[in-house]
Amino acid sequence: MKVLSLIFPIISYVNCAKILAVIPTPSISHQLPFIPLWRELSLRGHQVTLMTTDPLKDSSLTNLTEIDMSYGYEIYDRHNSFSILSDETKSLSEIGRLLLKAGHDLIEAQMTSMEVQNLIHDKNVHFDLAIIEAKLPFYSAFAWRFRCPMVSVTSMEAPIWIQYAIGNEVHPILNPDSNLHIMDQMKLNFWERIISFLYTILLKYKVYGDILQTENARFKKYFGEDAPDLLEVQNNISLLLSYANPVFQNTRPMNPNSILIGHGMHIAKPKKLPKDLQEYLDSSKNGVIYFSLGSNVKGHLLNDTIKRNILQAFSELPYNVLMKMDTDLKDVPKNVKIQKWLPQQDVLRHPNIKLFISQGGLQSLQESITNGIPLVGIPFFGDQISNVYRMVKKGYGVRVDKNEITKENFKQAILEVLNNPRYREKAKEMGELLHDEPMTSLEKAVWWIEYVIRHKGAKHLRSPAVDMPAWKYYMLDVIGSVLGALFIVLFLSYKILKCVISKLLFGKPKAKKD
Template sequence: MFVCAILLLKLCIGSVSGAKILGAFFVPSISHQVVFQPIWKELSLRGHQVTVLTPNPLNDPTLTNLTEIDLGFAYDIIRRGNLQGAAQKNVPIESIVYFVYELFGGIVKAELEHPEVQALIRDQNKTFDLVMIEYMHPTFSALSARFKCPWVGITSLGALLPGHDSIGNPTHPILNPDILLPFTGNLGFNDRLFSVYYSIWFRYYYYYHVIPDQDKVVKKYIGEDLPYLGDIEKNISLLFVNVNPILHPIRPNVPTVIELGKMHIRPKKPLPKDLQQSLDKATEGVVYFSLGSNVRSANLSLELREKIMKGLSELPYKVLWKWEEDQLPNQPKNVITSKWFPQQDLLAHSNVKVFVTQGGLQSMEESISAGVPLVGIPFFGDQPLNCVKMVNLGIAQSVDTETLTPEILKKTIIEVAENSKYRKRVKEIRDLLSDVPATGLEKAVWWIEYVIRHKGASHLRSPAIDLPLYQYFLLDVIGLILLSIATSLFILYKIFKLFSNDKNYSFTTKYKIQ
């Protein structure tokens, strides 16, 4: 009995003695931040002392274990950068990669310069047991070296090629092309060729340009005495990716890659009274139109906006349009605009027939969870690929902004709204996504505490991380085999030539003697 009491006491003490956790989630996009917010909220509720750098603080006074440093000024940087205009589908992928890393580099530098961030970094009394970073850029991983603790990376979607490299995860350019490439299913020869080229080019650009450049930033803003950023990056303990086997291709993962999925999906909340009444009255059906947080409807070209508006005006349904300005010029009578809608709760209303979306992963998950089919209008990033996936799954139709007409938009929306096969299929996909042994949040919290308990996860480290590229790709073995074959052929050639010369010599000598 005494032993049991001691064990119970230890358990109770362990459950309330929280770790010190630092999180850096740098991308100024609410669609990214909503994936991470449940993690730092839950960790704080479990008694951990959590400090977070984020453009979207929760500002919840009830979370007494949570300290948030507001980096909301980064939204101005990304707006000035005009991501929406610079990353269009017709822009070469190399140019988009250049632009994104330059833009992210500017954001990271500005966030590191922030007085509160600098005060945190320079405080010699500060200690942390774990660093979590949004792993779309390597720079903040250096905080783990500054505070001499393990770090984990988290993405709001899949990981880019360097993310997989850092943890030793296999990246086959044909089976698993990079998430920025709009490829899915069986690739044609040209696509396979381009994917191979891109995987080589991207790595060259990242390891010989991005990393050296950001290492200078690390030395300036985090610490002169830190190891090289490329070496810090390879000390990652775990990589959390917000993917699932239904919406994403099946791929082999090392044990340190943890798939989450549906991180931000929450129980339904009541709608605002006026919105509830509008939806209840719309017995003809409702179309919800939103291009997410990174594509602003108000920033669309006038020509495209007029086409969309005309197509929506001819629908036999009420339309709710997330419009970021105070007024929509020439607003159709069947359209209601707002700068913000409670998207998850709105989609759950029974009168919503279709969600017209840019194809962001979080929007897809919300629509599937609500059982609402979709119409995709992709612009950049992973959106074209996501829209292809939705169409292949049978839960959506997609339209191209380059060939869009009011008639095409109207016809596509009506097809998805009235054909029951789309709603039936989206409910089947919802059931598949929901049938899991643990939620994404539960997995994330358990594995984060696992790393804290064991001060890292070096025992799960893939040996591929430490292999030189020539060994990983068997170039030395292939080279030896080719050299052996070439040597054997050369020897055979010499023997054959010698034998031929001897025969010719004997033949000539014989007839000369006669």
């Protein structure tokens, strides 16, 4: 045992790797799914350097070094990013343009920070792997700087430019973009098919034509004039870890270097509730309605009339209400308890929770069905809209339009879900589907990350589609050749047939007299 106790640390040291993780988005929903991953990798002996907007600051994780980029939240607030996202008066192109401006300011702030500059220019620093959030192409520059394999991660379904980069099929009808307001993403009508088709083409043109040129200039600015084209760097992704799941998204054909880890990896072990919350939930004999619009949907996105309608609906219900709200509310009913922050996962575990009123964020839906809690969805932006539409189709909740909330329709939606047991039964069924997997998503993610480290990449899993031009991938030359050959055959057949018919009908033509 003494000998083994000496050998195992040596083996662990030999197998451990230096990992750089870059999750630059100032949104806890982008950070939360991967917190268990950073913990597990560091506990397994890997030395992890994490660039994040939400540092853990856990002194027990001695192998985890964090670069704090929390200033990104102030930049997003300055640009009113989440208000822009939920503004239905703006077109998708206008929203995209405004968000890109916020994104560019965010990158500039991150790249000019002292910690990031020291990391880039320290020639003694090396990494065996870079784990990069699947966001703008620019961030793949870190993998090029340290000449190491890249794993791309995403807290939702990967955007289409990452699907292209990994060689997965991009089909605008079978897999429409989650930002499109499509009611049934499995059965698009004719108009929706046109919109999705054009949107996919225009988005690809925007990313590869416009955005990539801007990002290339920034790449050379911060990483040197010898930096290659970013598209070439991005297309060298070894592995994609996607927080998607067929329970919430359409299935899609995927290459073996695309791994789904969307089985609720962020769901933590139960913890004790604060004493006041525990007493409130325990004493609510009729049950409790839990209301939370997540971390990105702030209270100011609901106008005063809608807030008043919501509270009036609550006042007429025989249930207590636990409400997460970051703004002050007037005329709060006696059966409503408001707090600015709540431990959502542990609240949803309490047996007296009867209903979850949510914005429809992916992680909130996962937490809800894990505990068999049905929902009322009030989507605001992004994938929330498609998530809630799918929730309604699956049958474990109902949808209420955020701009059309009245006391009557809000109350009716709540009572529909609470009084009809099929919603709770369906929520339990979805939860069973979500967690029925041969190994946990965390185990799967760690195994594949270490697989890439062991083999110094995963080029053998790379699809040949990544290097093909569009005309070859879609076989336009083959189709054109076949159609051309078919046209020639038909044309010659027509001429021969015409000649034969002419001779049969009219015989040999008489010679003209002199």
